Amino acid sequence: MIRFISEAMAPVRYTQHPAVFSRRRDDLNEVLVHICLRVNEEGKVAGGPAASTLDQAARHANSLRAELRRRGTHPQVLAYCTREILAKNVLPRRPGGHEVVFDRLRQLTDEQLDGSPLIDAVLMPGSTGTPRVAINTGTTATETGEQKGFAMLLKGLGSMYRNPTAHDPRLRRPVTDEELLELLTTLSMIHRRLDHARVQP
Numbered sequence: 001m002i003r004f005i006s007e008a009m010a011p012v013r014y015t016q017h018p019a020v021f022s023r024r025r026d027d028l029n030e031v032l033v034h035i036c037l038r039v040n041e042e043g044k045v046a047g048g049p050a051a052s053t054l055d056q057a058a059r060h061a062n063s064l065r066a067e068l069r070r071r072g073t074h075p076q077v078l079a080y081c082t083r084e085i086l087a088k089n090v091l092p093r094r095p096g097g098h099e100v101v102f103d104r105l106r107q108l109t110d111e112q113l114d115g116s117p118l119i120d121a122v123l124m125p126g127s128t129g130t131p132r133v134a135i136n137t138g139t140t141a142t143e144t145g146e147q148k149g150f151a152m153l154l155k156g157l158g159s160m161y162r163n164p165t166a167h168d169p170r171l172r173r174p175v176t177d178e179e180l181l182e183l184l185t186t187l188s189m190i191h192r193r194l195d196h197a198r199v200q201p
Contacts, residue, residue, distance in 0.1 A: 064181070067181060071185055072188075074191040077191060099162070105194075108122070108194070109132050119154050153190070
């Protein structure tokens with residue numbers, strides 16, 4: 001059965017349908033958590049802590065979603081959390097919501113870069129003095145500083161929550177509920193600034 005699940009959940013099968021992978025993974029984990037197993041991000045069956053009841057298996061994710069809604073979290077962050085972050089069991093997590101921000105920057109600009117090169121290309125003033133995605137008018141030194149700070153904030157999140165695991169897949173630093181909520185609240189603020197950003201061709 002474990003071999004069947006691992007083959008059925010191989011990520012390569014879901015390259016065009018990542019949301020299906022996430023939904024099936026959540027459904028499987030809601031059952032497997034009762035026997036100390038889970039399907040991990042690689043689609044493999046791995047060990048994990050057990051939940052003793054169905055309610056316990058689902059309560060954790062629901063409480064986090066409720067808190068995010070109470071905080072008025074941006075819809076794009078909530079959609080991401082439903083699919084990827086708030087697993088239906090209490091397991092170490094690797095937050096990656098900043099990936100949605102990078103995707104949004106690419107959609108806004110048709111840019112194909114990633115990470116720090118993407119941020120430099122679309123958020124920093126560059127040689128023209130005007131960023132391609134501007135969160136303010138950039139007419140004062142304060143606004144220029146705010147724009148650069150916004151870009152550096154995204155770089156910092158990428159370095160803290162993305163690069164370590166990209167460089168060493170074995171690294172799985174547990175993230176507490178408090179840290180996860182703070183990160184997602186920060187990402188919500190970033191999305192709201194992008195909602196009102198001016199995009200240059």
